[in-house]
Amino acid sequence: MAGEFDAHERRMWAGKAVPYGRTFAALCGAAVPELVAAAGVGAGTTVLDVGTGSGTAAAAAVRLGARVTAVDAEPGMVELAAENVPGADVRHAVLPELPFPDASFDAVVANFVINHVEDPAAALAELRRVTRPGGRVAVTVWAATGNTAMGLFTEALDAAEVGRPVFPTLPVDFERTPEGLAGLLAGAGWQDPEGRQLAWTHRVSPEEFWQGPASGIANLGLVITGLPAATAALVKEHYDRIAGGRTGADGLLALPAAAVLAVARR
Ligand SMILES: C[S@@+](CC[C@H](N)C(=O)[O-])C[C@H]1O[C@@H](n2cnc3c(N)ncnc32)[C@H](O)[C@@H]1O
Incomplete structure (x- = not known):
């Protein structure tokens, strides 16, 4: 049964597929080329992309000639990914349970997903179950350090003196470092886990x-x-001032982003 964290995740993503695809999908998508390469995805590989979102990793795997299945817990994401990646078999499924027999895939990828599941270790064990012996998993999470992009929003909220509610956190967390993510994979039974930033x-x-x-x-x-309109407008004013002062000659922000990628073998 879903706990408080999972229930929060379901609410958080509900109805967000289209705006996600237009905005933060690009930020997450930057990790995809290394993710699919680390998982050994190539022509003819059977691949599962879990928590596919708008389908970025699934699309990359299809382009490489893989046979791709993708799942997501949010029905809107399933619909959008199916539209974006007609070459993939896209279905609804909620980790830590997957509707596939044991050893169904050569490779499984999860781009910024494991940290969205209340029991990441159980999710990784389930990914192992559906991977064939010798097959690979590759997962990413945002790194504990080197990631300042979201700071722009927290700075704007602070400048507007907006307090932040406490949102549910993982009951058992893991370190968002190469060692932390590799350790999580090892704990779920994966062989030779390796992490890198x-x-x-x-x-x-x-x-x-x-x-x-x-x-x-x-x-x-x-x-x-969730803010009243006047407060939201004040936050936006502060954001425009802060972000506007940090753009380059091209008018764009250049935001440092950092993720941890870990790969392992079944
Ligand atoms: C940060 S987004 C990443 C999406 C995509 N992998 C990408 O790179 O753009 C996280 C995704 O994980 C999905 N998700 C969260 N919890 C999940 C769960 N328990 N099972 C399956 N998908 C889940 C969300 O619906 C969302 O689409």
């Missing part, structure tokens, strides 16, 4: 970046869309 610069206009939380994406989005 990925870093890149997310270039985006201030207005486009604002549209993520302004459409209710992520916890900060829930905060911003």
Whole structure:
């Protein structure tokens, strides 16, 4: 039965597929080329993309000639990914349970998903169950350090003196480091786990970046869309001032982003 964290996740993503696809999908998508390469995805590989969102990793795997299945817990994401990636078999499924027989896939990928599941260890054990012996898993999470993009929104909220509610956290958390994520995979029975940090610069206009939380994406989005209109307008004024002062000559923000990628073998 879903606990408080999972229930919060279901509410947080409900109805957010289209705005997610237009905004933060690009931020998450930067990790996809390394993710699919680490999982050994290639022509003819059978691949499962769990928590596919708008389908970025599934699309990359299809382009590589893989036979792709993708699942997501949010029905709107399933619909959008099916539209975006006609070459994939997209279905509704909620980790930590998957509707596939044991050893169904050569590779499983999860791009910024494991940290959205109340029991990440159980989710990784389920990914192992559906992977064939010798097959691979590759997962990403946002790194504990080197990630300052979301700071723009928290700075704007602080400048507007908006307090933030406490949202549910993982009952048993793990370190968002290469060692922490590799350790989580080892604990779930995966062999030879290896983690590494990925870093890149997310270039985006201030207005486009604002549209993520302004459409209710992520916890900060829930905060911003839950404000009275006048307070939300004040937060936006502060955001425009702060973000506007940090754009380059091209008018874009250059936001440091960092993720942890871990890969292992069944
Ligand atoms: C940050 S988004 C990442 C989406 C996509 N992987 C990408 O790279 O753009 C997290 C996704 O995980 C999905 N998700 C969250 N909890 C899930 C669960 N328990 N089972 C399956 N999907 C889940 C959400 O609905 C959302 O689409």
